[in-house]
Amino acid sequence: MTVRERLAMGVFNHMGQEKQPDGSVVVTLTKRGDPHIYRMWVTGLYTPQEHVIREEVN
Amino acid sequence: MTDYPDGSGHQVDLVTRAEWAAIEATDKNFALLASGMPAGYGGLMVYNVPAGKTLYLTQASFMSYVPAAANAELNQICGLVIINNTTGAFMWRQGGNGGGAVVFGKPLTINAGEQVQFTVYNISNHVTDVALSVGGYER
Numbered sequence: 001m002t003v004r005e006r007l008a009m010g011v012f013n014h015m016g017q018e019k020q021p022d023g024s025v026v027v028t029l030t031k032r033g034d035p036h037i038y039r040m041w042v043t044g045l046y047t048p049q050e051h052v053i054r055e056e057v058n
Numbered sequence: 059m060t061d062y063p064d065g066s067g068h069q070v071d072l073v074t075r076a077e078w079a080a081i082e083a084t085d086k087n088f089a090l091l092a093s094g095m096p097a098g099y100g101g102l103m104v105y106n107v108p109a110g111k112t113l114y115l116t117q118a119s120f121m122s123y124v125p126a127a128a129n130a131e132l133n134q135i136c137g138l139v140i141i142n143n144t145t146g147a148f149m150w151r152q153g154g155n156g157g158g159a160v161v162f163g164k165p166l167t168i169n170a171g172e173q174v175q176f177t178v179y180n181i182s183n184h185v186t187d188v189a190l191s192v193g194g195y196e197r
Contacts, residue, residue: 008106008108009108010084010086010107010108010111010196012086013084013085013086013087014086014087014088014089015087015089015103015105016088016089016090017088017089017091017101018090018091018092019092019093019101025103032085045104046104046106046173
């Protein structure tokens with residue numbers, strides 16, 4: 001499951017967003033019981049111009 | 059759901075995952091940080107409620123603070139707005155000096171497929187960092 005899919009399906013307990021200097025937003029998802037942190041850098045989230053720059057799982 | 063004897067004289071329920079998902083709620087928390095906001099600007103985040111789910115918001119908090127120590131004793135007026143972007147309804151508006159918090163006596167409800175937007179903005183006359191945290195559950 002990609003990070004974007006996790007967001008679309010609501011598979012998280014906590015979502016954080018922080019705008020970056022380049023205009024993108026880093027979205028961080030965490031879920032209780034899951035030791036991983038799911039991040040994605042995205043522009044235009046939920047718009048027709050949405051573009052996921054990259055995803056990261058730690 | 060189906061009743062089953064547990065061997066101790068009690069009846070227990072066995073449910074499928076789909077049935078359990080409808081019963082159990084998932085805690086949800088949304089947090090945003092927007093740094094270096096000039097007067098009148100802020101940050102926003104949106105969330106589309108997944109199909110088959112309903113989002114219930116139970117509490118919200120927001121704050122404004124200054125990165126420059128020289129401005130620390132000034133008024134840090136800020137505001138929080140929660141909007142249902144799909145219906146256009148302004149669900150919550152609140153202002154405060156330094157921030158604020160609210161526990162909703164009746165949860166704010168956003169239905170499946172609808173988009174909720176959280177905005178926190180700087181209403182002071184100097185640059186601040188603004189943040190929000192909104193929580194609830196989804197089922």
